[in-house]
Amino acid sequence: MYRYVGDISKIAHNIVLNYLDSFDVAIDATLGNGHDTDFLVNHFGVVYSFDIQKIACQNYSNKNISNVNVINDSHENFKLYIDKPVDLIMYNLGFLPGANKDITTNHLSTIKSIKSGLEILNNGGFIAICVYPGHNEGKIESSCISDLIETLPKNEFGVMVHKFANRSSSAPYLVIIEKNHANMKE
Numbered sequence: 001m002y003r004y005v006g007d008i009s010k011i012a013h014n015i016v017l018n019y020l021d022s023f024d025v026a027i028d029a030t031l032g033n034g035h036d037t038d039f040l041v042n043h044f045g046v047v048y049s050f051d052i053q054k055i056a057c058q059n060y061s062n063k064n065i066s067n068v069n070v071i072n073d074s075h076e077n078f079k080l081y082i083d084k085p086v087d088l089i090m091y092n093l094g095f096l097p098g099a100n101k102d103i104t105t106n107h108l109s110t111i112k113s114i115k116s117g118l119e120i121l122n123n124g125g126f127i128a129i130c131v132y133p134g135h136n137e138g139k140i141e142s143s144c145i146s147d148l149i150e151t152l153p154k155n156e157f158g159v160m161v162h163k164f165a166n167r168s169s170s171a172p173y174l175v176i177i178e179k180n181h182a183n184m185k186e
């Protein structure tokens with residue numbers, strides 16, 4: 001219906017393709033059905049994809065894609081698995097459409113994960129977070145994310161929120177965090 005104002009995941013992908021400098025390492029923090037990981041494996045050297053649901057991990061592992069490491073663990077544990085700077089971290093929060101709505105991301109682990117992500121993010125790297133405040137846990141998660149991003153030091157992180165202006169306040173929205181390029185290795 002609209003070419004730009006629509007699927008926030010697609011907007012995130014396009015922002016990444018247009019503005020990210022380095023495409024070496026990416027994390028999909030919420031693998032699910034693997035649509036974001038499909039995008040990442042096509043554009044990044046190596047991808048780490050996390051999900052707490054075994055079935056999601058098994059399904060993606062069965063694709064036998066060589067540049068993805070599928071990790072059946074919570075995304076607050078990035079540092080247990082990744083010991084190099086990361087260029088992009090993508091979150092698609094909430095629950096899988098059509099699956100068990102009780103298995104949803106949780107504000108406590110989401111915030112721990114984003115904080116850990118900010119530390120392992122390369123200078124010039126991006127974190128893209130698709131937020132879905134239209135369910136109870138999503139509302140809490142959204143509020144905690146706002147509290148966190150509003151306090152990030154502006155000389156270290158650029159933060160932009162993409163929201164629909166003429167939809168309900170519980171419509172999905174996209175957060176982009178960009179780590180300052182200033183200290184980028186030449």
Ligand SMILES: C[S@@+](CC[C@H](N)C(=O)[O-])C[C@H]1O[C@@H](n2cnc3c(N)ncnc32)[C@H](O)[C@@H]1O
Binds near residue numbers: 032037073104
């Ligand atoms: C909205 S879905 C992700 C959609 C996915 N990106 C895609 O392309 O299909 C959210 C996923 O996050 C997963 N999840 C929930 N809590 C998690 C956690 N703490 N760590 C990693 N994954 C989690 C859920 O199991 C679910 O598969």
